[in-house]
Amino acid sequence: MRSPGGEVDRSGAFGTVGEDGDASQRTLFVLAVADYGDGDEDFTKGVNEQVDVVSAWWSTSGLEPAFRQVRAPELMTRDEVEDFVRAENIRTMRGDALVLFITGHGMAASSKTHYLVLPASDKNRKINTSVRTVDLVAAALDSHADNVLVIVNTCYAGQIRGELADMFHDISKTRRGRCKLDVLVTCDHDSPVRVRRFPTLLKAAFHRLRTTAGITRPHLSMSEFMTEFEKGLRPEERRHHQLHRVIDNSSFTEPNPCLPNPGYRPVPEIFGSGLANTGIDGYWLDRATGRTQDNDSGWYFKGRDDLNRTIASLLSGPQSRGVLLLTGSAGSGKSAVLARAVVLSDPVFREAPVCKAAMEQAPEDTVPGAESVTVAVLARRRSAAQVATDILTGLGGTAQTPGASDDPVVVWVAQICEILRTRGEGAAVVLDGLDECDERQDIIDKILTPLKEFSEPLYRVPQPRADAETGPGGLRLLIGVRSSRPASDPGGVRLDKQERGLVEILKETFPSARVERTDDEGTKTDIEHYIAALIGNGVNPGAAAEAAAVVAPEAWPSFLDARIAGEQLKGESDPVGRAKDPQWQKLLKGGTTGLLRRDLLLVADEGLPTDVAHALLRASAFAGGLGVPWANIWPRMAQVFMGRTQVDNWDEMIAKLLSGRLNGYLTHDHQDDRRVYRPAHDKLSEALIDGRLLDSEDAA
Structure with missing residues (x-):
């Protein structure tokens, strides 16, 4: 038998x-x-x-x-x-x-x-x-x-x-x-x-x-x-x-x-302490490291010691309170700084080799303590209700079912406040991309304003509790929001309502909030180090540093432009020569659009026609929201931008896009249980929606 x-x-x-x-x-x-x-x-x-x-x-x-x-x-x-x-x-x-x-x-x-x-x-x-x-x-x-x-x-x-x-x-x-x-x-x-x-x-x-x-x-x-x-x-x-x-x-x-599901790819757990909405397919890890590819294990961002020290200090101590508004122009690295705090505070991820190396190279007082971030939420393209439930879930609560006449946001924020009142230790909430959310004013009025009670210094809270020092811990709020970079000191001139940005509105909500910018003059050195790190692998360190020194002044204050430039130069046999090349310098001065235009021309050498690549990227920009799913949707949208030219092998073209030099221009997310793709930054979306990227005379 x-x-x-x-x-x-x-x-x-x-x-x-x-x-x-x-x-x-x-x-x-x-x-x-x-x-x-x-x-x-x-x-x-x-x-x-x-x-x-x-x-x-x-x-x-x-x-x-x-x-x-x-x-x-x-x-x-x-x-x-x-x-x-x-x-x-x-x-x-x-x-x-x-x-x-x-x-x-x-x-x-x-x-x-x-x-x-x-x-x-x-x-x-x-x-x-x-x-x-x-x-x-x-x-x-x-x-x-x-x-x-x-x-x-x-x-x-x-x-x-x-x-x-x-x-x-x-x-x-x-x-x-x-x-x-x-x-x-x-x-x-x-x-x-x-x-x-x-x-x-x-x-x-x-x-x-x-x-x-x-x-x-x-x-x-x-x-x-x-x-x-x-x-x-x-x-x-x-x-x-x-x-x-x-x-x-x-x-x-x-x-x-x-x-x-053979296509399921578990995202590395970077939120062992229960961080809400952090696993958006590596969003926080991508931003913290400055990597340009999903499978890259490098940590490229360095520097910004004073700013990182400020954040680590705010996050320390179970009873500490305070609000930090992190702001700067588009692409200047606000998310990178916040993401560094999120990733380095997670006790599970701190054990990963890439994280250990980053902590060893950084001054000790710039590294936030383990579990010092309680909740991390990306507000981009999310409603006030979604943001409220993310915070509530991160704090260990379960959203109640609101009544027929109740405002769900008000109900869930009341739950958040009750948790904070009875919590035996402080909490820290990171909220990034407030300027890119769907209902920013509702988030400010219905979510952030009620949290003022827990985040303002005790001496500013009316009728402080007698046991305030030994009672529930305070709330630390770290909010990332984009703002234009002032050309000079405004000299205390108050902007009228029409000119006010989100930073001014948030300052009125949190009068004691500290405002830090990510696009001041000191970031030029950080951008230079970032470019050199991106070029570094396989390149003489001296050559990488020399090329970075040439590029950084032109890329500043945009880490996005620096990332694209560094990605282009790391594939060059002579990065210094390319960095000093007048034609490439012309594209660099054109910022994101100039660099993207060059890559669109070069990608044809990888078997991906320039017009097809352009159509795919435009489709991802026009998709809006969290992005476009591959499946049957992306090819159909891209075909619209191809006009009468028919493309029979769209899946092959998308695969080349995602595995080639243009992959770094995209980020991905999850929506309705599908992976979706969109431009990595709003500046890229704007350039692609404009549709004139390939109209100018350029040389590769």
């Missing part, structure tokens, strides 16, 4: 079986009959291809470990199949998810019964020598697993629909009401399967989910799985080879624990 199959290790290879599972276990069983001893090598190869792609798919790990995988050995007889089911405890299996994949020859009998054919089957004694497919399906469906998915890929698999409909009512009503139970078949009741078509379609779906689909959840819905699979079907194949859902005891649109 052959021994049962084995458990898969994390790499996807089948090994030995362990226990039959606990409440969190996820298991994939593969029952594949590949060799019928008839010399059909193509069939055997096709079945093995199916097993390989299924194994790869369910090896995907996300928030949980990858599926434990158990493949049946080479089964010859009905008894051996039953022994396998018994030995692996499929009928009594517990756990979060159980997936059963069945493939091999199938047979639809005249009794409307579907059989899995085995090498030792006798077509004249099918009842005793083959296996009723519905019995295998029932073993999984009536197990103790919380979620079950069975996929049957055999000829005439749709035949089991009627059998299952009758059998399914015999599963307890409690189980049917509590568990997600699904059965998919790959062809109709009267259709054979092409043994190699299923793995081809599944591989294509696997690839789309890892690239174009951009679904950011760890699990797929049944709708998403079936849609991506069927995208590869030709019109004439749809009836015979599409997926049929013959048992649908789960939501069609909700994420299903039985369907791991």
Whole structure:
């Protein structure tokens, strides 16, 4: 008797079986009959291809470990199949998810019964020598697993629909009401399967989910799985080879624990202390390090010691209070300074090598203490209600359901204030991008103004509590907001209401707030160091420093322009020569638009036509909000900007854009469980929306 199959290790290879599972276990069983001893090598190869792609798919790990995988050995007889089911405890299996994949020859009998054919089957004694497919399906469906998915890929698999409909009512009503139970078949009741078509379609779906689909959840819905699979079907194949859902005891649109998402990319946890809205696909890490690519492990921002020291001082001490308004012109690095405080205060991320190196190189008094930032919120393109719930969640609260006539923001801010009153220690809230949010005045009036009670120095609070020094801790607010850079000292002249910016409005809300700018003269040196760091890898340090010294005065006060210039120069064999080149200097003086124009011209050498790249970037700018999803949306929008010229390979062009020199001009985010892309800065969006980037005479 052959021994049962084995458990898969994390790499996807089948090994030995362990226990039959606990409440969190996820298991994939593969029952594949590949060799019928008839010399059909193509069939055997096709079945093995199916097993390989299924194994790869369910090896995907996300928030949980990858599926434990158990493949049946080479089964010859009905008894051996039953022994396998018994030995692996499929009928009594517990756990979060159980997936059963069945493939091999199938047979639809005249009794409307579907059989899995085995090498030792006798077509004249099918009842005793083959296996009723519905019995295998029932073993999984009536197990103790919380979620079950069975996929049957055999000829005439749709035949089991009627059998299952009758059998399914015999599963307890409690189980049917509590568990997600699904059965998919790959062809109709009267259709054979092409043994190699299923793995081809599944591989294509696997690839789309890892690239174009951009679904950011760890699990797929049944709708998403079936849609991506069927995208590869030709019109004439749809009836015979599409997926049929013959048992649908789960939501069609909700994420299903039985369907791991191959495209899920866990964002490194940089908010171990519960920071709200910090995991926007590495937003805080990108801004803190100054990196230009997602997979870059460097930390390029240095300097700004006085400003960082001020922030670290404000964040220190459980009872401290205060408001810091961090402001500056577009691209001058406000977010970078705030993000540094967010990242370096997180106790989990502080253990990462890149973070340790940054802390070791910085003066000790410029590094905020561990857990000194409680909540970090990016307000860009968010409403007052979203900002309020982010802060509330970060403070450990749960948003109450407002009444029909209640203002939700007022209700949730009242909860925030109650938490702050009863909290035994101080709290620090970082709010970035206030100038880019959807409802800035509501955020100031309904959220920030009520927090004044907790953030103003105690001597400014009317009728201070007698136990104020020993009572609840105060609130530290760090707010990032853009403002124009004054050409000279305004000499105390008060701006009228029409001329006032957000900084002046916030100063009226928080009279004791400290205002720090990120675009003063002292930042020229910081920009120079940043450019040199970007150029540095593989370049003589002296040459990198010399090139940076040439570029920094022209890029100042924009770290965005410095980033783009540094990215261009780091690929040059002679960065100093390029930095001093009159034509390149002309583009540099044009700021963001000049540098982007040059990269648009050069990207054609990477196989991405300039006009196609321009159209894709313009589409991302016009998308507004958090950005444009890849899937089918980005290509369709870009085609509008291409005019009559048709582009057939948009997915290939987007892949080149995201992997080439233009990737640094984009940032990505999550919206409606999809990854979306937009220009990395509003200055880039403005230049792209203007549409005249390629009108000027330029040279690469």
